[in-house]
Amino acid sequence: MKIATSVAAVALALGLAPVAQGATLDVVKKRGEVVCGTTTGFAGFSAPDAQGVWRGLDVDLCRAVAASVFGDASKIKIVPLNSQQRFTALQSGEVDVLTRNTTVTQQRDTALGIIHAGINFYDGQGFMVPKSLGVKSAKDLNGATICLQTGTSNENTLADWARAHKVSYKPVVIETFNEVVNAFATGRCDVFSTDASGLSSIRISKLEKPDDYLVLPEIISKEPLGPFVRQGDDAWLNIVRWSLSAMIEAEEYGLTQANVDEQLKSDNPNVRRILGVTPGAGKNLGLDEKWAYNIVKQVGNYGESFERNVGQGSPLKIRRGLNAQWTDGGLMYALPIR
Numbered sequence: 001m002k003i004a005t006s007v008a009a010v011a012l013a014l015g016l017a018p019v020a021q022g023a024t025l026d027v028v029k030k031r032g033e034v035v036c037g038t039t040t041g042f043a044g045f046s047a048p049d050a051q052g053v054w055r056g057l058d059v060d061l062c063r064a065v066a067a068s069v070f071g072d073a074s075k076i077k078i079v080p081l082n083s084q085q086r087f088t089a090l091q092s093g094e095v096d097v098l099t100r101n102t103t104v105t106q107q108r109d110t111a112l113g114i115i116h117a118g119i120n121f122y123d124g125q126g127f128m129v130p131k132s133l134g135v136k137s138a139k140d141l142n143g144a145t146i147c148l149q150t151g152t153s154n155e156n157t158l159a160d161w162a163r164a165h166k167v168s169y170k171p172v173v174i175e176t177f178n179e180v181v182n183a184f185a186t187g188r189c190d191v192f193s194t195d196a197s198g199l200s201s202i203r204i205s206k207l208e209k210p211d212d213y214l215v216l217p218e219i220i221s222k223e224p225l226g227p228f229v230r231q232g233d234d235a236w237l238n239i240v241r242w243s244l245s246a247m248i249e250a251e252e253y254g255l256t257q258a259n260v261d262e263q264l265k266s267d268n269p270n271v272r273r274i275l276g277v278t279p280g281a282g283k284n285l286g287l288d289e290k291w292a293y294n295i296v297k298q299v300g301n302y303g304e305s306f307e308r309n310v311g312q313g314s315p316l317k318i319r320r321g322l323n324a325q326w327t328d329g330g331l332m333y334a335l336p337i338r
């Protein structure tokens, strides 16, 4: 994190950051699209499909913001950023919002001039090894060479864990995603360590024989992943935060892409408020009253987005786990739209 902090300091010193405070919504409206910072290509979360269209859970969040601002989820521009570049891109105004597997930490939320706008995936750091290594537990990793990507929280988390568990290892830290994956695939390191979501994605989409690899059972940290915006623009923070919350609350109330038009006739007061039949929530955000209706209609609720991109409807097949609704024992607990 030292590196990211000094990049931020340089950006600030150069006068790159921040764009005029409070102005993001105006800038976005004038431009006609929301600019989102994503990964350079992380299947299930943010990656271009065969037609070059960006898809994924994080891309859906970007689309949700566009749906609430413009009533049109397609009004987005994706800026691919590696782990190291992401904070500077947000600070400098190159992107309006970071929608990219970024762990919320106290340091990032305070010292970098940015702030999180919710959590769209509760994760934790893990390890992947080739089965041929013959290792069944992270505690057996003594002496291993471990691949990591530069500018991630994973570097420090691993160092802390290894010290506490008296595991010695040799880090191989590489800046770009494809290179670090390549280093692992070609055996330059024994282990890949990053968020468990990342490991599932890499195993399925980047390794030739996924069945030759094993994700170890240990999860060594909390990695709450969520969108970030610049500090000092509460109106924009609210738009991103409530767009995400609307997706989560829509799932709680059973509002889906398929039934949302029918649900406009619902007499449930919560549903009427979410969908703007009872006005107020849109005006509060400076948006059309159909802001959340447009999200559900065009992007879907959180569960739909989850299943399509990373869950049972995707090659990743990640279980809801911590990302289930609070009513199902998970941590997804939307703040009420009222």
Ligand SMILES: N[C@@H](CCC(=O)N[C@@H](CS)C(=O)NCC(=O)O)C(=O)O
Binding pocket: 038, 039, 040, 041, 042, 081, 082, 083, 101, 102, 103, 148, 149, 151, 152, 153, 154, 176, 177, 180, 194, 195, 198, 223, 225
């Ligand atoms: N959640 C962690 C890790 C996020 C991260 O950047 N992970 C790497 C995985 S190795 C990644 O997404 N790389 C994709 C890229 O750089 O395009 C963080 O916020 O630092």
